[in-house]
Amino acid sequence: MSTLFITGAGVSAESGIPTFRGEDGFWTIGSENYTPQEMATRAMYEQNPVEFLSWYYHRFVTYRHHGPNSVHNWLKDKQLITQNIDGLDGKAGNPNYISIHGRIDQITLFHLQGEEVERFTAPWDQVDESNLKDSLLELFRISKTKGPILNESFKPYVLLFDEFYTELYEITRAQEMMLAASTMVFMGTSFSVNITQMALDVARHNQIPVHVVDPSPCHVLHNQVTYHAMTASEFVNHKAIELDLD
Secondary structure, X not given: OOEEEEEOHHHHHHHOOOOOOOOOOHHHOOOXXXXXXXHXXXXXXXXXXXXXXXXXXXXXXXHOXXXXXHHHHHHHHOEEEEOOOOOHHHHHOOOOOEXXXXXXXXXXXXXXXXXXXXXXXXXXXXXXXXXXXXXXXXXXXXXXXXEOOOOOOEEEEEOOOOOOXXXXXXXXXXHHHHHHOOEEEEEOOOOOOHHHHHHHHHHHHHOOOEEEEXXXXXXXXXXXXXXXXOOHHHHHHHOHHHHOOO
């Protein structure tokens, strides 16, 4: 039996990290001039990098020291694809999980999508918050006049709304994990991103049973779905052992 777990922001909520679409979520809080949907784009990074980096720093990076919770710890030896960029599954000790949308603790060179590129440790601890914007531009090697330069400037290791899945985000391995799964468990996700739809397509095509874990679970189009209207921690503490998910 091979169970694949696919997690979203709800799993990290108990670690004090806001979900995306709640009242205090990342996508409800934008900058002074732009919505989150406008901010979280490659176009914004290219055209207004100081605005992009400042928003990214406040909305995501300030949570970088939060720790994993009981769900991350339970998932540390499981087959796992997470939509979260918080890195908490790595902190919990999962050596092989896929962070399909990137990680806040890493950066890459600014490159054309699809090119092979190395990942580096993000320089967040070197940021001078008293001079935030200039400090971010300097650390990311971005000119105030020229903007980001390919293969010279740095970019956060994060998949943005107007980007697509590439090998940098381990998309092939993620698809292989989906195809090998005998069961899929979706935890704390709103099913509003491409990776969950991709997984559901595989589940429907291969008639793979699906479990949806969320206090207000989204209903999905599949004839083998079990809904668990509870938090991820409640599921881990009360249902997962009973279902023999491994």
